[in-house]
Amino acid sequence: EDQVTQSPEALRLQEGESSSLNCSYTVSGLRGLFWYRQDPGKGPEFLFTLYSAGEEKEKERLKATLTKKESFLHITAPKPEDSATYLCAVQGGSGAGSYQLTFGKGTKLSVIP
């Protein structure tokens, strides 16, 4: 069974204070690792997909990296508008049943002005 663990559960940062969110996973045959952002009362918004260890992707102040056991979401010089819950998900296995996403419980990020 695929498992995803995110840490910390909550993170408070001062505006401009860089940090990283962690996503540890166990999966049978990783097909993809996904990062989403979720604002209160909204659905998760897709950010990145990573496919193999060593891969990195960037979008504005966010950079996602992937190893064989975990992924990091680095936030550089965050702004208050980066406040949200960040969700990590994995897609694994093979065959027709492998296209589901298994999500972690998320990290709630608060950026204080």
Next chain:
Amino acid sequence: DARVTQTPRHKVTEMGQEVTMRCQPILGHNTVFWYRQTMMQGLELLAYFRNRAPLDDSGMPKDRFSAEMPDATLATLKIQPSEPRDSAVYFCASGPWGRNTEAFFGQGTRLTVV
């Protein structure tokens, strides 16, 4: 601006009543997911479809939940009878079929069963 549309956005119902939630996936996406989100459990997969055929519904309580895709533009999730423990936000997501399916989520239906 392509997006997944869910209706209703909010639903309050009494225990024992039937609840139907609807989802219009993004045009051209042939994989549709239903997720449930609670504070305790986070996002849990209930069911998903490919080309309108159910591929996995093992996350659903079969005695009360059912999911269907009558056509490519409509997916439904029905609960009958509803119970207070079903209170949650239900999300529909869609994605293109391929090696890796990125899922795009709707805004969700917040269900409260009293």
